Amino acid sequence: MDAIELLTQQHREVDELFEKFEKAGEGKDELLMDLFVRIADNLAAHAIIEEKIFYPSVYVGPTADKLQEAVEEHLSVKRVIADLLDMDPSDVQFKAKMKVLQELVEHHVEEEEKDLFKSVKKLMTKEELAVMGEQLEAMFSEVIQTQPRMQVPRETDEAAPLA
Numbered sequence: 001m002d003a004i005e006l007l008t009q010q011h012r013e014v015d016e017l018f019e020k021f022e023k024a025g026e027g028k029d030e031l032l033m034d035l036f037v038r039i040a041d042n043l044a045a046h047a048i049i050e051e052k053i054f055y056p057s058v059y060v061g062p063t064a065d066k067l068q069e070a071v072e073e074h075l076s077v078k079r080v081i082a083d084l085l086d087m088d089p090s091d092v093q094f095k096a097k098m099k100v101l102q103e104l105v106e107h108h109v110e111e112e113e114k115d116l117f118k119s120v121k122k123l124m125t126k127e128e129l130a131v132m133g134e135q136l137e138a139m140f141s142e143v144i145q146t147q148p149r150m151q152v153p154r155e156t157d158e159a160a161p162l163a
Contacts, residue, residue: 002129003054004117006136010046011109014039018102032089036098037149040081043105044148047074049136051160057132058120059162066116071159073108080104082153 001009021035051074055067080101087094124132 001133001137002126003132003136004120004129006133006140007046007050007054008113008117010042010140011113014042014046014105015109017042018098018105021098021102029089032094036084036089039101040084040149040152041144041147043077043081044152045140045143047078047160048143048148049139050074051162053132053135053139055160055162058116058123060123063116063119063123064162066111066119067162068159070108070112070116071162073104073111075156075159077101077104077108078152079156081149082156085149085153 017035017039021032021039024031024035051071055070059067080097084094084097084101087097089095121129
């Protein structure tokens with residue numbers, strides 16, 4: 001699977017988790033917490049592979065401005081996740097904050113898929129995207145097992161560096 005296909009697939013998986021969260025009823029705190037943990041871990045691991053491999057690899061010419069915005073969007077997402085880590089699903093603001101998180105992620109995904117990924121396809125060969133896809137998948141598989149959400153509070157001071 002190439003890099004863009006992998007990242008797009010991960011976008012869909014998180015979107016499905018947000019849908020499950022929305023459908024979970026009141027009084028389902030355990031389910032809500034489980035879904036939040038899965039969403040937060042997936043988003044944290046996804047951000048790591050983008051910031052460590054994908055973004056630096058495509059940080060040239062036409063994508064540079066888009067990537068600066070992307071890491072700022074990641075920072076906003078991380079700050080909301082950090083807030084949620086200190087909350088309980090029974091907290092009156094928990095669902096509202098989850099909705100804000102979902103909206104931030106949806107906006108970020110839309111920009112990546114409509115703009116950034118198209119630019120990257122013009123910059124890289126299919127072979128380069130395939131090799132990067134393998135690297136991204138390997139790192140994601142490794143990171144997802146480490147409860148990556150727990151690292152997020154340490155990453156909320158400033159956006160990740162691109163170089």
